[in-house]
Amino acid sequence: MLIDFAGQVVIVSGGGRGIGRGLVERFVAENATVVALDLAFDDQDDDGALAGVRKLQCDVTDTASVRAAIDAVESEFGRIDVLVNNAGINVEGEVESLDPARWRACFDVNVFGVFALSQAVIPAMKRAGRGRIVNAASFAAIIPSVGAAAYGASKAAVVQFTRVLASELGPWNITVNAYAPGMIPTAMNGFADLPEARQNRLLDTLSLRRWERPEDVADLVCFLASDYAGYLTGALIDVSGGKFATQMPNVAHERAAL
Ligand SMILES: NC(=O)c1ccc[n+]([C@@H]2O[C@H](COP(=O)([O-])OP(=O)(O)OC[C@H]3O[C@@H](n4cnc5c(N)ncnc54)[C@H](O)[C@@H]3O)[C@@H](O)[C@H]2O)c1
Known part of the structure; x- marks a missing residue:
């Protein structure tokens, strides 16, 4: 254990699988009271890694569903210390042929x-008088890729939202980072x-040249949610x-292999 969240209530959206599930597991290991929000949960998880986690069905695109989930957390636990906005979807497609409904869905969730x-x-x-909001953006907010107009633009929006909200909440000692x-x-x-071959082409874009793991993300998110990041806000x-x-970056790997 690196950082102790004992007594703190941490909400992770999209906590049922993928990176979100990794975040939930890490916050549990760091002694937090963890609430996972998701569209649905796998029943088989009841005895597994999500045992002991408060699981709430919540669709983040639906204001009433969000309100009900947050009301439930407040009445059950009486506080909210950390919100990790992890829920997201990937919508791919070149602009000319992208279904407008998929563009809207991307912005709705992300x-x-x-x-x-x-x-x-x-x-x-x-x-x-204190809080941490931590938002999932993506490298795609900065680096453009063909077919990623909707996803990249949605993540760029998350970055700018993060900066504005950080400014608005500074007076209450609430930090907001992405x-x-x-x-x-x-x-x-x-x-x-x-x-x-396709995996290798993607890995060639990384200096560390290995797939990232949910734990790599959890290391950073835990830090951003902790007291150690108390003077850090509005950052990506x-x-x-x-x-x-x-x-x-593959040039360095090719040279290192010689
Ligand atoms: N996987 C990557 O390589 C990567 C890279 C950069 C950023 N991200 C971001 O990290 C986050 C998690 O990605 P992931 O790879 O774990 O994806 P994933 O698809 O495995 O998990 C996403 C989770 O969000 C939930 N979700 C989707 N729509 C929802 C809604 N309307 N309401 C509530 N929950 C909803 C899903 O049910 C799922 O549990 C996303 O925001 C994604 O954009 C992922």
Whole structure:
């Protein structure tokens, strides 16, 4: 254990699987009272890693669903210390052929969902005079990729939202930060199922040249949620294994292999 969240209530949206599940497991290990929000949960998890976690069905695109979930947390636990806005979807497609409904769905989950949950927890955090809101952005907020107009634009919106909200909540000692993961194989992207040559091309874009793990993201998110990050707000922190470092990090790996 590195950071102790004993007595603190941590909410993780999209906590049922993928990176969110890794975040939930880490906060449990760090002694937090953890609430996972998701569209649905796998019943088989009841005795597994999510045992002891408060699981609440919540659709972040639905204001009434968000309100009900946050009301339930407040009445059950009486406080909200940390909100991690992890829930997100990936929408791929070139602009010319992208179904407008998919563009809207992308912004509904990735941007409106972050707004709605953040708005809902602000009163509890203001009353406490302290709080942490941590938002999942992506390297795609900064690095453009063909076919990622909707996703990249939605994550860029999360970054700007983060900065504005950090300013608005500064007077209450509530920090708001975003993080930019790189490439974690999950159900969202299916990286692990790609042909080896395609996997290698993607790995060639990383200075650290390995797939990222949910634990790599959890290390940073725990820090941002902790007292150690008390003077850090409005930032986008890169946890991508070097996506932003150079355009061709594979040159260093090729030289190192000689
Ligand atoms: N996997 C990556 O490589 C990567 C890279 C950069 C950023 N991210 C971001 O990290 C976050 C998690 O990604 P992941 O790879 O774990 O994805 P994932 O698809 O495995 O998990 C996303 C979770 O969000 C939930 N969710 C989706 N829509 C929801 C809604 N309307 N209401 C509530 N929950 C909802 C899903 O049910 C799921 O449990 C996302 O915001 C994603 O954009 C992921």
